[in-house]
Amino acid sequence: MAKALDIIFAGTPEFAAASLKALLQTKHNFCAVYTQPDRPAGRGRKLTPSPVKQLALMHDLPVMQPESLKNTEVQQQLRAFNADLMVVVAYGLLLPAAVLQAPRLGCINVHASVLPRWRGAAPIQRAILAGDSQTGVTIMQMDQGLDTGDMLLIRTTPISGEDTAQSLHDRLADIGARALVDCLPLLAENQLQAEKQDNAQATYAAKLQKSEAQIDWRQSAVQIQRLIRAFNPWPVAQTMVDGNTLRIWNAQPLQGTSGLAPGTVISESRAGIDVATGHGVLRITQLQLPGGKPLAVSEFVNAHSLQGKVFSS
Numbered sequence: 001m002a003k004a005l006d007i008i009f010a011g012t013p014e015f016a017a018a019s020l021k022a023l024l025q026t027k028h029n030f031c032a033v034y035t036q037p038d039r040p041a042g043r044g045r046k047l048t049p050s051p052v053k054q055l056a057l058m059h060d061l062p063v064m065q066p067e068s069l070k071n072t073e074v075q076q077q078l079r080a081f082n083a084d085l086m087v088v089v090a091y092g093l094l095l096p097a098a099v100l101q102a103p104r105l106g107c108i109n110v111h112a113s114v115l116p117r118w119r120g121a122a123p124i125q126r127a128i129l130a131g132d133s134q135t136g137v138t139i140m141q142m143d144q145g146l147d148t149g150d151m152l153l154i155r156t157t158p159i160s161g162e163d164t165a166q167s168l169h170d171r172l173a174d175i176g177a178r179a180l181v182d183c184l185p186l187l188a189e190n191q192l193q194a195e196k197q198d199n200a201q202a203t204y205a206a207k208l209q210k211s212e213a214q215i216d217w218r219q220s221a222v223q224i225q226r227l228i229r230a231f232n233p234w235p236v237a238q239t240m241v242d243g244n245t246l247r248i249w250n251a252q253p254l255q256g257t258s259g260l261a262p263g264t265v266i267s268e269s270r271a272g273i274d275v276a277t278g279h280g281v282l283r284i285t286q287l288q289l290p291g292g293k294p295l296a297v298s299e300f301v302n303a304h305s306l307q308g309k310v311f312s313s
Contacts, residue, residue: 019180020033033053085105166232219278263312268301270301
């Protein structure tokens with residue numbers, strides 16, 4: 001068996017916690033866990049530790065939460081751990097050259113796309129939005145660029161027409177965690193062949209903006225359904241009706257056309273609310289009124305009717 005590595009782990013959200021949890025089942029040693037400072041969360045805006053911090057504390061691992069890694073003292077402290085490797089998963093802070101070079105084997109990153117496609121902050125959502133048929137996880141050797149490092153290991157998964165950002169996130173978190181566990185002994189024994197990325201093929205996964213969640217009914221039913229899936233669970237696709245914001249959580253594109261203006265509600269039943277689009281018909285199956293909770297259409301139509309209404313952006 002390959003020797004156990006002395007690891008610094010850096011990550012923040014649930015996606016990263018899946019990798020930390022997997023590493024905790026291995027023989028590797030943890031020098032420290034780095035995660036973002038506690039942030040306000042929930043209705044009370046109470047300071048809340050990240051999922052990674054919560055998991056680290058449960059296992060009595062030392063937790064570091066610097067605001068930045070650019071500080072010289074922070075860098076000296078990190079170097080003093082004398083780690084073999086730094087594993088970075090959705091950490092959220094830039095790693096300066098001094099940090100990248102500190103561990104003996106450098107820093108590796110678990111990224112939720114098949115690079116060089118979808119470098120950047122929102123690869124899962126952008127893949128769904130673009131209609132990609134597959135995605136995956138890339139483990140790469142980090143350099144100073146944005147997700148530009150040499151690729152060490154790739155695992156792929158198809159994207160189904162039912163996948164939301166949440167379902168794909170959960171699957172990729174699991175795939176990434178298992179790929180990371182497989183990667184470390186190979187890295188320790190120098191058995192991985194690093195592959196350069198083709199920069200000409202790179203695409204950028206910009207951070208999601210709330211403004212993008214507004215549905216443009218002039219788009220096709222297929223495009224709108226991709227938006228709904230990509231923005232579930234955040235920021236959630238939305239449309240306006242009678243001055244109220246209607247959030248749409250799930251929908252299906254249908255065959256056929258209506259001839260009506262885009263955004264017009266054609267029909268409604270317990271099966272769904274059918275809406276005209278720029279091309280095709282979209283059947284809404286789960287939606288949410290202001291102040292309410294997400295409802296299946298079968299529940300919604302018991303108390304509400306949208307028949308003949310016209311949705312707007």
